[in-house]
Amino acid sequence: MSQLKNDLLLRTLRKEKVERPPVWMMRQAGRYLPDYLKLKAKYDFFTRVQTPELATAITLQPVDQVGVDAAIIFSDILVIPQAMGLEVLMEEGKGPSLPGTIKTQKDIDALITTGVEESLHYVTDALSLTKKELNGRVPLIGFAGAPWTILCYMVEGKGSKTWDKAKRFAYTETNMAHQLLQKITDITINYLKAQAKAGADVLQVFDSWAGCLSPGDFKTFAQPYLIQIADALQKEVPVILFPKGSWYALKDLSESSAAGLGIDWCVTPQYARELTGNKITLQGNFDPSRLLAPIPEIKKWVKEMIDGFGTQNYIANLGHGITPDVPVDHAKAFVEAVKEYGC
């Protein structure tokens, strides 16, 4: 394995001094890129995810075309429920759906819990291939969904504004909810270890629906499982936790074994630093909608964002995934603005 030519991300996660903050974008490999859309027109979602050559090609596009400082493997958080035996449908324009929702103890007992990481070999194969193709240009990020977020989909069966079915399950079948969360956690740990072994330099855990939980419920149903994952992986590679919406948990999580914390745009950089006391590297938090603004505005706002976080122990990123309607030039302007900071 060749040594990394650009190791800004890794040094930042080790809290070493860097020349400038590294920059990448959540969902950077995806629907705003014309070359991605060409592959999307030819191959359905799971073909793209399950064919290492396609996943690798898609993963490399933003590295080549937008100039980000890290690649993130093209995959999906729902490969875990799928590998645990639940059917996952991806219908264009409708979001994911899982017809066989979890309701009873029998449903939980029926979930596949052994050999899951082996059945996800297409992800580790894609990581190995991408690692080879990157040839040390930039680090490679692997990822998984957080247990709470995966439970949300498994119980609700589709996206939701309120996730009230998932929460009802947590409140009324609390014992089952914890059993399910623990099963997902154990599998996710093995899956992420396999990703590290296959070449992932960094691992990110997406708790996309953490923000639907009150601070108390987050501490019960989300935080312990995030911490288990960070603890189990810390000796392998640096872990970034991204509990979207859960600003109230930043202090607690800054004291965990994670190397980085993702922040959305509803917290100011200054307040995020105040909450976390510079104990941990922070990542974020540009509102993806702001990429729809004129380029000079984007550049001004990026500067303000970096002024707020500071250039050290900081990874420039969005506060959530890039949206399909962002012009490629605007995404490039975001990345350039980070690279030009202080020049």
Added chain:
Amino acid sequence: MSQLKNDLLLRTLRKEKVERPPVWMMRQAGRYLPDYLKLKAKYDFFTRVQTPELATAITLQPVDQVGVDAAIIFSDILVIPQAMGLEVLMEEGKGPSLPGTIKTQKDIDALITTGVEESLHYVTDALSLTKKELNGRVPLIGFAGAPWTILCYMVEGKGSKTWDKAKRFAYTETNMAHQLLQKITDITINYLKAQAKAGADVLQVFDSWAGCLSPGDFKTFAQPYLIQIADALQKEVPVILFPKGSWYALKDLSESSAAGLGIDWCVTPQYARELTGNKITLQGNFDPSRLLAPIPEIKKWVKEMIDGFGTQNYIANLGHGITPDVPVDHAKAFVEAVKEYGC
């Protein structure tokens, strides 16, 4: 007009000492109540909203059946864009849609801005009739959507997870966005004044989509208009501002002329008090999903919530609207738990 027999809500908003916190629930008149569903089966949405006898009957149901300490008029925040000349469709199970979205200066110029409160006479008629029917049992709350939230619907044309079209409009057509926000604000002030004149004892302004904005964007596109409304109404009746999701604005808004601030469940009661320094009455913040839990849990959590906020300068409520799947007994248990607090 007979004097109020139960004026807990009004005394609390004046920061006077009360025997116990008043309690009501956002969307308390609605789809979880069987008697509402009977009317819903017979009359379409706008017939229910525009027929004072129906709106009054619906408004009274939770007062009679659930025992809340306030009535809130049955209406909708989208009556404002409708009265400004935009078509608003309410399709069952699909949420609202506005086919004629605002895109250009011409679209803004074409909006109706005079006589809007007169054209909304069905709301003021419903308030007068409800006031009469209540006969002083509990106070009556009127309401409107906040300018940012109304702009979201006018520009986006339907509900959205990200509101990125609305935000793009704000970022790229900033001057137009402020023109539109000011027009909505002026009309909303007149509309709320007419509601107060018709008998509303309290007015609530719902900024349901404030939480999609970063702290900086909230200060630009939401806060100034909320403050204009609070300032214009403060001499009429107490105003409650509810900027859902915008916990970062609580401190600033606690220093406004509003009498109360609504809080969602993503802030602990303790932290909400810390941010607002007991300068303002707080309202909230039970997670509506928690009403799906077993009744003993609901009662325990209500007690914890009141312990957190304290019994004074506090209105017990949910952190957002009650959902259709809540059993009536659970809603009653919530209200009872507040009334039983400390007994």
